[in-house]
Amino acid sequence: MIVLKAEVFNDGRHTGENIAAKLETMLSSWGIPKENVLCIVRDGGTKMKKGISLLIIKNIDCLSHQIQEKFENEEDPLLWWKVNSNKYGILSPVAKEYLVTPPTSVLSERVFSGAKIFYIPHRNRLHGERASKLLFLKFNIPSLQFNY
Secondary structure, three states, X not given: OOOOOOOOOOOOOOOHHHHHHHHHHHHHHHOOOHHHOEEEXXXXXXXXXXXXXXXXXXXXXXXXXXXXXXXXOOOXXXXXXXXXXXXXXXXXXXXXXXXXXXXXXXXXXXXXXXXXXXXXXXXXXXXXXXXXHHHHHHHHHHHHOOOO
């Protein structure tokens, strides 16, 4: 999330109309068209939802408050997302894209090659959970473009 600007309601009234006016002012000051905005509304804020709907901006409720259901390990995640796609509309296509099995074995072979770095003769007591975390870091830190 990027915060571009913060506004204060000087009159103290958080009505949907006031929120819409503040949002519109902020977007226009940055030259951001409403079509490029996706608002994530937290805590079921009804006045915020009204303000966003008055501006006709795409929005979703905060997913950390919504996704509370857990499914069993035996349940197929793709089937779960198919059944619940209406409930989590905007997130469903993303889940379907990232939950599929890659059509090639290159990625899994890359992970096995990376494991050779950790499983060497003088590290023969490395437990699976620790190795899994090390592999996760090895392959995901570069995507963060973290300079250390």
